[in-house]
Amino acid sequence: MSTLVPQIRVATPTAPPIPQRKDNPAVARFSLTGKVAIVTGGAGGLGFEAARALLEHDVSGLALFDINHDAGLQAVEQLKSAFPRANVIFQLVNVTDAALVSAAVNVVVEELGSVDILLTFAGIVGCVHAEEMAVEQWNRILEVNLTGSFLSAQAVGKKMIDQGTGGSIVLIASISGHTTNFPQPQVCYNASKAGVIMAAKSLAAEWGRYRIRVNTISPGYMDTVLNEGKGLDEHKAQWYSRTPLGRMGGKDELNGAVILLCSEAGSFITGTDVKVDGGITTF
Numbered sequence: 001m002s003t004l005v006p007q008i009r010v011a012t013p014t015a016p017p018i019p020q021r022k023d024n025p026a027v028a029r030f031s032l033t034g035k036v037a038i039v040t041g042g043a044g045g046l047g048f049e050a051a052r053a054l055l056e057h058d059v060s061g062l063a064l065f066d067i068n069h070d071a072g073l074q075a076v077e078q079l080k081s082a083f084p085r086a087n088v089i090f091q092l093v094n095v096t097d098a099a100l101v102s103a104a105v106n107v108v109v110e111e112l113g114s115v116d117i118l119l120t121f122a123g124i125v126g127c128v129h130a131e132e133m134a135v136e137q138w139n140r141i142l143e144v145n146l147t148g149s150f151l152s153a154q155a156v157g158k159k160m161i162d163q164g165t166g167g168s169i170v171l172i173a174s175i176s177g178h179t180t181n182f183p184q185p186q187v188c189y190n191a192s193k194a195g196v197i198m199a200a201k202s203l204a205a206e207w208g209r210y211r212i213r214v215n216t217i218s219p220g221y222m223d224t225v226l227n228e229g230k231g232l233d234e235h236k237a238q239w240y241s242r243t244p245l246g247r248m249g250g251k252d253e254l255n256g257a258v259i260l261l262c263s264e265a266g267s268f269i270t271g272t273d274v275k276v277d278g279g280i281t282t283f
Helices: 025-029 045-056 069-082 097-113 135-163 188-212 230-243 255-262
Strands: 037-042 061-067 088-090 116-121 167-172 211-218 272-275
Touching: 037 045, 037 069, 037 097, 037 135, 045 061, 045 255, 061 069, 061 097, 069 088, 088 097, 097 135, 097 255, 116 135, 116 255, 135 167, 135 188, 135 211, 167 188, 167 255, 188 211, 211 255, 255 272
Parallel strands: 037 061, 037 116, 061 088, 116 167, 167 211, 211 272
Antiparallel strands: none
């Protein structure tokens, strides 16, 4: 005699609705209205350009974290001048100091109301032949690039979990985490960025249940101060020859990926790395 087993129906989770704007749903998809963002390394370079892009997409509050006090204050003034109604603050932060990072995140929540977006641009590079690298330099690069990214994500992730409203964390990795840079010798930098990519995947797996998305962006060779100077001319010739687009990226060419991952347009993207590299990792 068989026994009938009752069928259990499991509700299919549905995506949260995208906030609609009456003027244009396409604009709403990429809008950051109501969001508060933190950008580490935000006082200059690619971090500053990303901060500007967040304001262009109507982020409601913005905090720049940087180890350079004067540059940080100047960056805030520049952004406020360009966006007079923007709510922008600066925090002097060493991303390798867990207590300082946590305290700065607390200040952001107190002053701006929440934290919904994190971008980690703080990082350093070092080109030293492996056989000549001091252990202190090895540790320092890993400490800033990998540990600093984790500590920032950890502090923000805790707040996002407490808030219960989800969020987007974007760790800035590099093509160096995918392929060996050449001809410059930078074994530690490459290892640190590979670690960032794996850390983001791990955090995405852990925090998905809180609706926290964690992704990485891997820039290629970008036209920033790090890649200036005549001493790099021979290196650049090799970079260009291996890049299908035949050039470096402009300083604002990460912004499309940044906004995609921070906005509702990227609401089902997590644990992913987005390469913005002109195709150099194709080969």
